[in-house]
Amino acid sequence: MLLTITYTGHNTQELGFLLHKNPERAQRFELNYGQAYVFYPEVSDEKTTAALLLDIDPIDLARGKVGSKDGGLFDYVNDRPYASTSFMSTAIARVFGTAMSGRCDKRPELADTPLLLTACIYSLKDNGDTELARQIFEPLGYEVKAERRKLDDKFPEWGISPYIDLTISGTVRLSELLNHIFVLIPVFDKQKHYYIQEEEIKKLLSHGEGWLGTHPQKQKIVNRYFYAKRSFARRAIGKLNDDIPEAEDEDTEPAPEKEKKEFTPLNTLRMEAVKNAVHDSGAKSVIDLGCGECKLTSMLLTERQITKVTACDVSIGTLEKASQRMHLDRMSPYLRDKLTLMQASLTYRDERFSGYDCACIIEVIEHIEPMRLPALERSVFGFANPRTVIVTTPNIEYNANYEYMKENTLRHTDHRFEWTRAEFREWTEHVCKEYGYTCEISGIGDIDEALGTPTQMGVFTKNG
Known part of the structure; x- marks a missing residue:
């Protein structure tokens, strides 16, 4: 460089x-x-x-x-x-x-x-x-x-x-x-x-003092600067806007303040929606397939209804980080007895996947090559065969609302595909027909009348 x-x-x-x-x-x-x-x-x-x-x-x-x-x-x-x-x-x-x-x-x-x-x-x-x-x-x-x-x-x-x-x-x-x-x-x-922390907002504002707040492309600059932290971008823009003095008019009464809408990150909304779906299914044992940082796993552990939670990921390094994040070494015996960490791939048949009331596949399938999806379907819906399967994935139509994204691009560099709402529904119908499930589809996040929601969720329930 x-x-x-x-x-x-x-x-x-x-x-x-x-x-x-x-x-x-x-x-x-x-x-x-x-x-x-x-x-x-x-x-x-x-x-x-x-x-x-x-x-x-x-x-x-x-x-x-x-x-x-x-x-x-x-x-x-x-x-x-x-x-x-x-x-x-x-x-x-x-x-x-x-x-x-x-x-x-x-x-x-x-x-x-x-x-x-x-x-x-x-x-x-x-x-x-x-x-x-x-x-x-x-x-x-x-x-x-x-x-x-x-x-x-x-x-x-x-x-x-x-x-x-x-x-x-x-x-x-x-x-x-x-x-x-x-x-x-x-x-x-x-x-x-x-790793991006809150201190990064102060750093941006400090180095952008005197010019960033009035830059015609400040929204684009901040969004791309905090590409992986949309909440930080919104807070930085808010602070930049607050620092710009407005022209005063003595003959004009100040306009009433607009009611501020409380913002909740999409990932938080997603985890809450999945947790509620797990609760509504009546499941007592859950396997989190492709658990990542174990955010969902952590939430499920504290649910009294659930007596067993298994977190599964293909990456051992990710599981090690997740155990550190959850403070596994200091976890209470009550929660520790509920939890199992497992290294495995979703696209291969694994007997350890069997015996759970509910399987969660949250923001995972889009990371898998389309040609490998039938293997995942057989592994989860065919062999593991839980009573409930919860799947979430991005809605590519909603990407048009993101200013920082170019047309026809995906939300993450590791995504192999992203489905429209019609494509997701077609996939769920195929799975239901092939493996004997019914599926209820819903959206998560802000609703755009034309483009839907940023995340789509399917809750599969075993027939009979």
Whole structure:
């Protein structure tokens, strides 16, 4: 990963004072995920360039330090060590933190002066969104140039690269440039290499102070910055809107405040709906197939009606994280006796799946290749054959309501498909006919009259 910043004008060697990095020597910085190097490939009175180079070890990433998934070839073969992503943003904060704050004790007047600066960010992934760079940088006063190349000149059939080399130029303070880049690089990538906590909202607002609240694309920027945390995006937008002063009119009475609708995350609504469906089925034993973080399992454990809960997932790493999340080592004996953790695949017949009143398959089937669905059907509905099966999956029609999503894309990179309401109903009818069930379909989440709800749920009940 490479970032260069060029200062053009007079006495440009003073860029070293602004960045707090001496142009006469290269410097190395140890990061959690590799090393960062700062050096100056060009130094003169008229033009000086500073470079920030990141050297990331892809093997270290796959060893569970940062950015690692739970096994698989993807951990070792991917673009994370080479494309400019959130790794670059955190390196900027680590290496150029003082410059970002606008402090320069030796040249304070220069730190407050707009300079002719050019920044180049190499291998920035925009997935072919040709307008994104201009949409977010031009309103800040930059001249924007994005270069895109073929993936390989010898194999034109491979198509155009999803990466760009981005150059932005403008007359700005160095601290402004660094903060703009810090915030906007993750807007391209949408996949941070670290766990997102509430502190991230304050960080965004701090680095976006003075410009993000009035940016015409602030909604898009914040949504993509918090791609995996929609609740954080809504809170950040609310705070940004509160910080924008409204024009006062002495002759106009203030409008009454609108009643604020209480927001509940979709995942919470989904888990509550499934828990209620389990309760209404009368089940006393439940198996959570594809349990993930065991959020549903945790809720079911506290239900008095339920005496046995088994959490099953194909990933041992996921089960280990789930046990830590549930504090298995400190769990009360009453709850611990109810719980079983099991490593298994839904697409293979497993005798351990049998004997449960209810099986829950929550946001799982869309992660399975369509050709493997018949195997899942036989494993769950045919061999395990519980009295009740509860399935939830996204409604692809509702995706049109998400501003951050492109047309004909899926909600998660690991989704193999997403069904329309008609397709989901067709699948449930096939399963009922093949394995002797009836199914009641309902929706979960906000209702769009034309597009339905974001999540669709089917509750299968065994005939007879």
